[in-house]
Amino acid sequence: MSDAVFRETTAEPRTQSVPLSHVSLELGHLYMEDFEAGPERLGEHFAMVRPWVEAVRGTAAGNNGKRARVSTCFLIDDYFTRFSTPAELVPVLLGEAERHGLTIDYLARESGCAVADGIGIAEIVEHRLVESPPPGSDGSRPPAREIGWLANGERTPGVESLEAMANVPSWRPPTETAARRHSVFMDVELWDDLDQRRTWSCPFLAAVWQLARMGLLRYRGEPVLRPKPWSGKEFPRRWDDLPPLIQLNATAAPFCAYRTHSVLPSRFLPVEHAVRVILGQVEVDAVAFGQIAERSAREGVSVPDGIADRAGYVFYPGP
Structure with a gap:
């Protein structure tokens, strides 16, 4: 058949x-x-x-x-x-x-x-957003479609994340994914949802x-x-x-x-x-x-x- x-x-x-x-x-x-x-x-x-x-x-x-x-x-x-x-x-x-x-x-x-x-x-x-995960990222960052922010690299970890990690310094800088030696990090707000109404940035x-x-x-x-x-x-x-x-x-x-x-x-x-x-x-x-x-x-x-x-x-x- x-x-x-x-x-x-x-x-x-x-x-x-x-x-x-x-x-x-x-x-x-x-x-x-x-x-x-x-x-x-x-x-x-x-x-x-x-x-x-x-x-x-x-x-x-x-x-x-x-x-x-x-x-x-x-x-x-x-x-x-x-x-x-x-x-x-x-x-x-x-x-x-x-x-x-x-x-x-x-x-x-x-x-x-x-x-x-x-x-x-x-x-x-x-x-159609397809985020580029930075090398070594642990997946702790929510996707852009959930939080309305899109970055060109990895953010500085939050205090809670740092405290939960063993043998790490108290601060780590953000990093640009495609940096040329030094990073130019940017985190872009795509929209906000105030008063149950979406406003695109x-x-x-x-x-x-x-x-x-x-x-x-x-x-x-x-x-x-x-x-x-x-x-x-x-x-x-x-x-x-x-x-x-x-x-x-x-x-x-x-x-x-x-x-x-x-x-x-x-x-x-x-x-x-x-x-x-x-x-x-x-x-x-x-x-x-x-x-x-x-x-x-x-x-x-x-x-x-x-x-x-x-x-x-x-x-x-x-x-």
């Missing part, structure tokens, strides 16, 4: 590929206090960003002689605080960018990195944002946080009425890209260090990863194997 099992074709969803640029260039990721400071603050930011845009465009395609496909994006924080309205704020933002010779192709709301179109994107990434949402820009996120085989064309009509009065990601430039290169690059104020450096820790411990969709590897090989574009290494940054001094 045959043991063959028959399945409907739709039972195993096909992983869809996404169009890719060479680089997704982030022109800013500012908080509401930056917008509250007025157009001058936005102008100062774009003045610092402008010199780097052509530099990124010039190196985006590598040395294969092809014209670089570069798309630009901007992320607005509407997750932790709400300030003004899209109708009042977005035109000012676009106007200041244009005044400094910059075009924002895609505009995203940070809350869309948590939930977009009814899909819990942050939760999808949480389920800024580094975790920024990691989701990076994965989306790299075209590596899927839900039941379909890409998530997909851009929706904006018709040019007036922007809404409520943030929730603005789609999570909109395409402002009809002729823009694809939103997703082989690599990402972000130009940010220096205060974001610790956040993006935390992002790299998270990206280094996320198991992305294997089919999506393979699709990008196959396409980059056909195009002759060098793409690092490590997800965190696909993200590049410029940090400028400033508020």
